[in-house]
Amino acid sequence: MLISFYILAALAVGGALSVVLFRSPVYCALSLVATFLCLAGIYVLLNSEFVAAIQVLIYAGAIMVLFLFVIMLLNLRSDKPLRHSWTWPKLLGIGFAVAIIFQLIGIFHSPAARMGPAGKYSTEYLQQKGAVEVVGEVLFTEYVLPFEIISILLMVAVVGAVILAKRREPASTEQTP
Amino acid sequence: MLLEQYLPVLALIFLALGLGVALTLVSILLGPKKITPAKKKPFESGMPSDGAQYRRYSVRFYMVALTFLIFDVEIVFFYPWAVKFRELGFYGLGVMSVFFVILTLGLVYDWKKGALEWE
Secondary structure: OHHHHHHHHHHHHHHHHHHHHOOOHHHHHHHHHHHHHHHHHHHHHOOOHHHHHHHHHHHHHHHHHHHHHHHHHHOOOOOOOOOOOOOHHHHHHHHHHHHHHHHHHHHHHOHHHOOOOOOOOOHHHHHHHOHHHHHHHHHOOOOHHHHHHHHHHHHHHHHHHHHHHHHOHHHHHHHOO | OHHHHHHHHHHHHHHHHHHHHHHHHHHHHHOOOOOOHHHHOOOOOOOOOOOOOOOOOOHHHHHHHHHHHHHHHHHHHHHHHHHOHHHHHHHHHHHHHHHHHHHHHHHHHHHHHOOOOOO
């Protein structure tokens, strides 16, 4: 159990590092897929299969397709080398990273981060009933109105995408042969 | 622990990895190596490639991906519903029908506006 967590965590960190270190943006995107899949494995270890399924379906599937299309749209060139010098944005980034690490260490050592009183949805409850069943139970009874509102939100997104695409259509039809 | 249920998934991952590595190795070790200019092309039997590897693609690809993403999110909500289908019964069917009809309105709008056509 702990071993599988460490393996998945190491793979996730390795994937995240290769996202930053690869030169080709397509390789970076594919490394991000590996990171997402490892995160899905960690979610399974945390007894939340539904989040793991979302991670694979939405993030590793759809979002990555979107990322790849953005890379293709942006016309990034791999033969143009990136500048590697110690500029001030880089130093600022390192400073922020160190600050976040210290903040995380502080949070994990603070008394507020200790376990609160146990709620209804304990680990045993989730293991016994299954995370997806529990999500379905709550989503379709207690939170049925937010669930229906999600459909309206998604419909707005569909309509918005069409409106954005159609707005630039007259210009593109003149240019394309 | 529940984790033993995921052992087949792990076995599948290792089997897939092993098969890929084994087939590549066998092809490297046993295959003849006669390199001709035609064989060094990315697509041996395809059209001759021209231009740079990186070129800009039409924004329509992005729109297709965006539409795919939205309906993928829709599918995710079907997953807990399908798991709880028997318990929820007709109530669940009604709730999901409302969800589905609202999203189908979006699809109908797409269709009528011609967003699904490539042009």
